[in-house]
Amino acid sequence: MAKYAFGAQYYRDAFPFVSSDATRANRARILFATDGTIVATDGYTLLAMQLDAASHVAPPRDVIIPSSKALFGACKAEKRGRPKFVVIDQPDRASRAITIGVVHAATAADALDHGAPVVFTLCTKLHDATIPAWRDNVPAMPEHAPAAAPTFRVRYLAKFGRVASGGGIRVIPAGGDSAAAYVYLGRDDAIGLILPMNYSRAISGRAAGKPAPLPAVPAWARAS
Amino acid sequence: MAKYAFPASYYRDAFPFASDDATRPRLTGVLYDAGGTIVATDGHTLLAAQPYAADRVAPPHDVIIPACKALFNACKGEKRGWPKYVVIDQPDAASRAITIGVVYATTVAEAFEPTARSVFTLRAELLAEEFVRWRAVVPAMPETARACAPTYNARYLTRFGGVTRNEALRVIPASDERAAAFVDLGRDDAFGILMPMYYAVPKGTASAANKPLPAVPAWASRAS
Numbered sequence: 001m002a003k004y005a006f007g008a009q010y011y012r013d014a015f016p017f018v019s020s021d022a023t024r025a026n027r028a029r030i031l032f033a034t035d036g037t038i039v040a041t042d043g044y045t046l047l048a049m050q051l052d053a054a055s056h057v058a059p060p061r062d063v064i065i066p067s068s069k070a071l072f073g074a075c076k077a078e079k080r081g082r083p084k085f086v087v088i089d090q091p092d093r094a095s096r097a098i099t100i101g102v103v104h105a106a107t108a109a110d111a112l113d114h115g116a117p118v119v120f121t122l123c124t125k126l127h128d129a130t131i132p133a134w135r136d137n138v139p140a141m142p143e144h145a146p147a148a149a150p151t152f153r154v155r156y157l158a159k160f161g162r163v164a165s166g167g168g169i170r171v172i173p174a175g176g177d178s179a180a181a182y183v184y185l186g187r188d189d190a191i192g193l194i195l196p197m198n199y200s201r202a203i204s205g206r207a208a209g210k211p212a213p214l215p216a217v218p219a220w221a222r223a224s
Numbered sequence: 225m226a227k228y229a230f231p232a233s234y235y236r237d238a239f240p241f242a243s244d245d246a247t248r249p250r251l252t253g254v255l256y257d258a259g260g261t262i263v264a265t266d267g268h269t270l271l272a273a274q275p276y277a278a279d280r281v282a283p284p285h286d287v288i289i290p291a292c293k294a295l296f297n298a299c300k301g302e303k304r305g306w307p308k309y310v311v312i313d314q315p316d317a318a319s320r321a322i323t324i325g326v327v328y329a330t331t332v333a334e335a336f337e338p339t340a341r342s343v344f345t346l347r348a349e350l351l352a353e354e355f356v357r358w359r360a361v362v363p364a365m366p367e368t369a370r371a372c373a374p375t376y377n378a379r380y381l382t383r384f385g386g387v388t389r390n391e392a393l394r395v396i397p398a399s400d401e402r403a404a405a406f407v408d409l410g411r412d413d414a415f416g417i418l419m420p421m422y423y424a425v426p427k428g429t430a431s432a433a434n435k436p437l438p439a440v441p442a443w444a445s446r447a448s
Binding site for chain 1: 259261272274359360362363364365366367368369370371372373374375376377378379381382384385388391392393394395396397406408410412415421437438439440441443444445
């Protein structure tokens with residue numbers, strides 16, 4: 001039997017980053033790793049969070065939790081001073097069957113107690129998939145901001161806005177217009193990655209040594 | 225008597241950019257200038273658009289149309305092949321009293337016809353304030369992308385999402401991380417301006433220096 005838990009706000013943050021596309025079911029999941037990292041991605045954006053010791057009890061091995069809209073709903077609407085935790089109960093280590101509960105508790109250790117008030121329960125299964133090597137996709141931070149102005153999908157930027165501290169985001173292209181960009185969220189415990197739009201076109205442009213040209217300011221907007 | 229009109233989609237685009245702060249009355253409206261340009265700003269973001277000449281009848285002098293939620297709603301929900309126009313009727317040039325109508329028409333000339341099907345009528349007054357000199361804040365486009373990575377409020381970025389073509393957004397800092405940035409919306413009839421979020425310059429750095437880039441946390445780097 002294994003029981004592990006993490007702060008419900010991390011599930012709430014991660015859920016919008018998993019794919020809702022039914023044809024990409026393998027991306028509708030959230031990784032909870034033994035080192036206390038939670039990672040969610042839809043292939044275009046990635047959110048990775050490192051939980052502090054008080055807010056999680058790590059699983060004995062990396063697990064992939066299914067994304068569930070109902071569970072996401074249960075993780076929302078936290079009251080001040082009454083934090084919620086997601087508790088995952090895996091009775092048999094050989095089986096993927098789990099029970100996911102959302103409970104009110106002060107710490108992750110308290111959440112594992114039987115007396116913790118339960119607000120939501122879901123019987124489901126852990127995903128049987130390979131653990132993604134997401135760290136391979138994290139670009140190295142350049143020493144200075146590169147001279148690039150990539151095009152991004154606004155919907156993806158908005159997702160990061162919801163998890164950023166103070167709503168401010170800083171997008172730092174790691175290479176040029178075509179490379180994945182690092183999204184600084186103003187938090188020590190989370191990072192984001194975003195792919196630019198027209199990725200393949202930008203790549204071919206870069207191969208030809210041409211960064212995407214900047215647009216001109218319309219004549220009607222210039223001070224006359 | 226003066227009558228002027230423009231496609232309703234431009235009011236729909238501009239409305240979210242107008243300020244709802246009653247202490248800044250000059251920003252609580254949408255400018256329609258004698259050159260046919262439509263501008264709205266709240267001091268943090270600015271949208272400027274110019275409908276095509278065949279689609280507009282400009283006022284004889286610059287006017288500020290009040291930002292009205294009911295008018296905004298009337299401008300929404302356009303059906304394919306059934307464009308809507310905002311028609312403003314100012315019976316007395318010396319008075320600010322106007323009647324704003326939203327009508328179905330295929331051309332701007334048709335929008336003036338008494339037979340045009342009206343969907344909304346509002347009696348209001350043009351704002352008496354003088355609009356900000358917005359062309360003075362439009363930055364010059366740099367020749368190449370600047371090497372900087374400003375922090376933006378994700379809420380403001382999302383606002384531009386409603387007016388972009390294909391949801392694609394390109395933010396181009398005009399000079400450094402403190403200056404206004406040009407927002408390319410993928411349209412030739414509109415563009416945006418976005419102010420970065422304020423930040424303090426770290427002690428010991430030159431006032432013109434860019435904010436240092438954050439480090440990739442050790443838990444997210446490949447080696448871990």
